[in-house]
Amino acid sequence: MVKARKYVVKRYFEGVPKRDDFEIIEYELPPIQNGEILVKAEWVSVDPYLRAYNNFRFPVPYDQFSYQVGLVEDSKDPRFPVGTRVVSHKGWCDYSVMNANVSNSPAEIIYKLPDMKDFSNSLGIGAVGLPGATAYFGLLEICQPKAGETVVVTGAAGAVGSLVGQIAKIKGCRVIGFAGSDDKVNWLEKDLGFDKAFNYKTVDVQKVLKKAAPKGVDCYFDNVGGEISSIIIGQMNDFGRVAVCGSISSYNDDFAKLPKATILQIPLVMKQLKIEGFLAPRWRDRWSEAFSDLYKWIKSGDLKTREHVTEGFDKLYDAFIGMLNGENIGKALVKI
Numbered sequence: 001m002v003k004a005r006k007y008v009v010k011r012y013f014e015g016v017p018k019r020d021d022f023e024i025i026e027y028e029l030p031p032i033q034n035g036e037i038l039v040k041a042e043w044v045s046v047d048p049y050l051r052a053y054n055n056f057r058f059p060v061p062y063d064q065f066s067y068q069v070g071l072v073e074d075s076k077d078p079r080f081p082v083g084t085r086v087v088s089h090k091g092w093c094d095y096s097v098m099n100a101n102v103s104n105s106p107a108e109i110i111y112k113l114p115d116m117k118d119f120s121n122s123l124g125i126g127a128v129g130l131p132g133a134t135a136y137f138g139l140l141e142i143c144q145p146k147a148g149e150t151v152v153v154t155g156a157a158g159a160v161g162s163l164v165g166q167i168a169k170i171k172g173c174r175v176i177g178f179a180g181s182d183d184k185v186n187w188l189e190k191d192l193g194f195d196k197a198f199n200y201k202t203v204d205v206q207k208v209l210k211k212a213a214p215k216g217v218d219c220y221f222d223n224v225g226g227e228i229s230s231i232i233i234g235q236m237n238d239f240g241r242v243a244v245c246g247s248i249s250s251y252n253d254d255f256a257k258l259p260k261a262t263i264l265q266i267p268l269v270m271k272q273l274k275i276e277g278f279l280a281p282r283w284r285d286r287w288s289e290a291f292s293d294l295y296k297w298i299k300s301g302d303l304k305t306r307e308h309v310t311e312g313f314d315k316l317y318d319a320f321i322g323m324l325n326g327e328n329i330g331k332a333l334v335k336i
């Protein structure tokens with residue numbers, strides 16, 4: 001028998017999630033059956049959607065889901081022998097039993113971790129995982145940036161945003177990022193090669209953007225929503241494209257009480273903009289294509305990755321709240 005621990009969400013969050021909204025349960029896993037594997041979690045992800053999906057998606061109590069990378073320690077599925085590393089959506093647990101035959105839905109996904117060679121396996125929940133696929137398909141499929149165009153990204157120093165800006169540079173675009181601290185801004189400009197970056201907490205967004213993009217914005221990758229997005233959309237060029245990836249500025253709010261959308265119809269009509277929301281699992285059957293490009297760029301040095309690692313199963317809640325508060329530069333994750 002293997003003793004396992006998992007985080008259960010006991011109730012719906014109100015505002016910022018509280019420590020006692022979660023309970024850590026210890027329990028014994030049954031022996032694995034045919035088709036099952038026993039997996040020890042090594043890297044567990046903390047992401048904004050864990051907050052957003054709590055508002056409407058699952059009845060409570062539920063096991064806290066998220067992506068994780070784990071090592072197969074026992075196997076009755078010949079496709080996943082002992083020693084294989086898998087990416088799954090089993091979330092905040094240290095050991096779990098998985099069955100890859102159950103479903104391929106985003107919530108129950110299990111696949112072999114691509115071989116990371118000299119790089120950390122944690123990339124499987126970062127640049128070569130959901131955040132990588134999100135940046136890749138959101139930018140390339142929805143924004144469809146062309147060389148010479150101006151791309152703006154918010155949440156620019158985070159897991160998704162930092163990749164979006166760098167992919168846009170690889171594609172020959174001029175890139176402007178907004179992030180929440182001067183350290184983040186320095187990293188974006190000095191290490192990642194963004195053309196301009198700004199601390200949205202201390203600048204007048206309208207003014208600095210006008211100066212940084214005097215010819216207007218062609219593509220906007222929106223990670224945060226809210227007022228900053230209305231300002232950026234107001235400075236877009238004819239036939240501009242907006243990829244609405246997330247809206248973290250409102251995830252801690254009561255969705256039913258959010259203010260009605262700021263009037264965007266005038267720039268939408270007059271500039272003939274295209275605004276499209278998306279979820280990365282839409283391209284699940286093409287994720288390997290993204291992973292292969294992303295890995296190639298990481299290897300060549302064209303794409304830099306950074307992780308904000310918290311150590312310890314007991315620190316998952318703290319890592320999650322830290323990420324929501326903007327403590328992370330790059331991908332926030334927990335080493336188990």
Ligand SMILES: NC(=O)C1=CN([C@@H]2O[C@H](COP(=O)(O)OP(=O)(O)OC[C@H]3O[C@@H](n4cnc5c(N)ncnc54)[C@H](OP(=O)(O)O)[C@@H]3O)[C@@H](O)[C@H]2O)C=CC1
Nearest residue numbers: 048158159160179180223224246247248249278279280326
């Ligand atoms: N559509 C999809 O398929 C997917 C969407 N997403 C979305 O992408 C976005 C980024 O996710 P991810 O890269 O994983 O997370 P990040 O690594 O970017 O971490 C979250 C960041 O959000 C920023 N933030 C927090 N509160 C606010 C606020 N009120 N206003 C502006 N920024 C804020 C903080 O940075 P700062 O210091 O800059 O404020 C924080 O570091 C999220 O909206 C997420 O929901 C993610 C994965 C898949």
Ligand SMILES: CCCCCCC/C=C/C=O
Nearest residue numbers: 048049106107246279280
């Ligand atoms: C419950 C399964 C969800 C997996 C996909 C999450 C995509 C993220 C969206 C917003 O942040």
